[in-house]
Amino acid sequence: MLLAAIAVALIAALAWWLFARRRRAEVPRPSGPTPSAPKPPGEARPKQIWWADVPFSDGTDSKIRPCLVLGYNSRNYRILKITSQDYSHRDDHVEIPTKDWDPKAESNSFLDLRPILLSPKMFKNQAGTLDAKAWNAVRAYHDERS
Secondary structure, X not given: OHHXXXXXXXXXXXXXXXXXXXXXXXXXXXOOOOOOOOOOOOOOOOOEEEEEEEEXXXXXXXXXXXXXXXXXXXXXXXXXXXXXXXXOOOOOEEEEOOOOOOOXXXXXXXXXXXXXXXXXXXXXXXXXXXXXXXXHHHHHHXXXXX
8 A cells, every 4th residue: 555655656746747847848829729629529528537338458348437538539538447456566557546536435446547449429427537636647647658
């Protein structure tokens, strides 16, 4: 548990450092919505946690599970799967707080940092919103790789 807390703190510190560094180097952009950005068809928005029918990685089946919305690419949402299984030993998962969006949860969840595409029709109900600290760490992780 202590290792997981240290890992989350390190990821948050790295995310803050990357965000601050990028912010200084950014070119000012005009304010307001970007006309060319695709508009998602449903209600799901980045940073939101939704219950959705998410396929298994082997493609054999699916299950209703929580997921984090990363973005929308004109046809599908990019999401990250959320699991209650302890993946603290893996570097492609990060621990996230669960109580804010699932009051019945007895422990934190783990976010699989490997994005998948999901059709808008697979979304069921919004569960909540990821806290800002975790969201910034997720964004920094994915910005680094894009």
